[in-house]
Amino acid sequence: MTSVAVAATDGMLHFELALACEVFGPPPDALTGPWYDLAVCGPRGVRAGRFRLEPDHGLDHLARARTVIVPALADVAADPPADLVEAVRAAHDAGARVVSLCTGAFVLAAAGILDGLRATTHWAHTDELAARYPRVAVDPDVLYIDNGRVLTSAGKAAAMDLCLHLVRLDHGSTVANIVARRLVVPPHRAGGQAQFVTTPVPDEDGHPLSDLLPWVMQRLDQPLTVEDLAARANLSSRHLARLFHAVTGTTPLQWLHTQRIRRAQQLLESTDDGIDAIASAAGMGTATTLRRHFQRTLGVPPDTYRRTFRAPP
Structure with a gap:
């Protein structure tokens, strides 16, 4: 069983947080092998959008997970919470695969994890990410980027694409397709596909x-x-x-x-x-x-x- 820890803190957007929990939480009906052991980690009484939730563990638990998911932050103008940045850095140093969804890339950048790497975020915030963190090679034109142990995605639907990409890496295309079918989303879009497409x-x-x-x-x-x-x-x-x-x-x-x-x-x-x-x-x-x-x-x-x-x- 693979441990997945979703970081949660005040000011996170509930869509990406819920998306990660939905993909890595319930196992597919047809799955016969091991699935993910999911935990939500953060301070008590986290406020995500209009919702309040009680995490399973504190942020220090991120360092015990094989995969750490950092959902989107609503306010990218402010510095990410220092305790979240430190916990994500510690998880990366401990060998975790660290994944940001949408503006969660600002947390990874603040932790120094993206230094010298290609990264992306929502197209509306790529200029801000590049300006604040010049050591990061920001690519505004892709859905997601897989650097091995560090992965970043653009917003909303691209966050789903990256989560399904992780399932595909861990369990193969057959299982990823089953998850996508359950969620009624396309089973696969390549990370290099254009982020902003004028026509669906x-x-x-x-x-x-x-x-x-x-x-x-x-x-x-x-x-x-x-x-x-x-x-x-x-x-x-x-x-x-x-x-x-x-x-x-x-x-x-x-x-x-x-x-x-x-x-x-x-x-x-x-x-x-x-x-x-x-x-x-x-x-x-x-x-x-x-x-x-x-x-x-x-x-x-x-x-x-x-x-x-x-x-x-």
């Missing part, structure tokens, strides 16, 4: 991409090109590129590449298929091509990924 992913009838994206997902094993996608959508390649950037924050080819990597991940986790068969099913052609792109994208070869994230029988 289209669900409405008539949007040029609403039919195209499912059509592509059913043909990932085929050698699709941008011209193929544009012809299917009855658009010029340039117009298609503009729509893709507005909706997904990336290019058609990069989106297609991401979907193929995800398909390979799913097959590595859920089947006994060989690398050649998975490469073909994911549209990568050969095992050599799959290994090259998989290593470049995820940092590990497919065989290592399978051993790490293979779902239990």
Whole structure:
């Protein structure tokens, strides 16, 4: 069982705090293995938004957890509470994986944990974070950043994305998808996706991409090109590129590449298929091509990924 401690203090936003408790609290119905041991840590009588809560432990308990979650602060103009900063620093020094949601990044920055690292927060506060903590490489354009033991996210929905990313790291995509389905949220959005997207992913009838994206997902094993996608959508390649950037924050080819990597991940986790068969099913052609792109994208070869994230029988 993995211990997760959620830091709580006056002035935290209740949405991100409740989100973390919902993701790491109740185990999925279909789970047969160990789940998280969740604790909320903070001073007595914490006021989060309009709600008052009684933490399970004091802030000193953060140093005993494997993973520490720091939810968002409402007032980023003020310095984070000194006792919270010290407790988070102590947890990091003790070897904990430290995760900030939204403006919780200001706590990590104040503790010196983000010095020399890439980090993000809600796009409305990235300039403030960069100005106050110049040793932090602030990236305003991503949903979340995984530095290994230190992870940061943008606001609200991106905080959910990062929490599901942690579940995926700890338990694999199958379990993460079950959690996402229970919460009725998308199972996976890559951390590098644009944080601020002017148009949501289209669900409405008539949007040029609403039919195209499912059509592509059913043909990932085929050698699709941008011209193929544009012809299917009855658009010029340039117009298609503009729509893709507005909706997904990336290019058609990069989106297609991401979907193929995800398909390979799913097959590595859920089947006994060989690398050649998975490469073909994911549209990568050969095992050599799959290994090259998989290593470049995820940092590990497919065989290592399978051993790490293979779902239990």
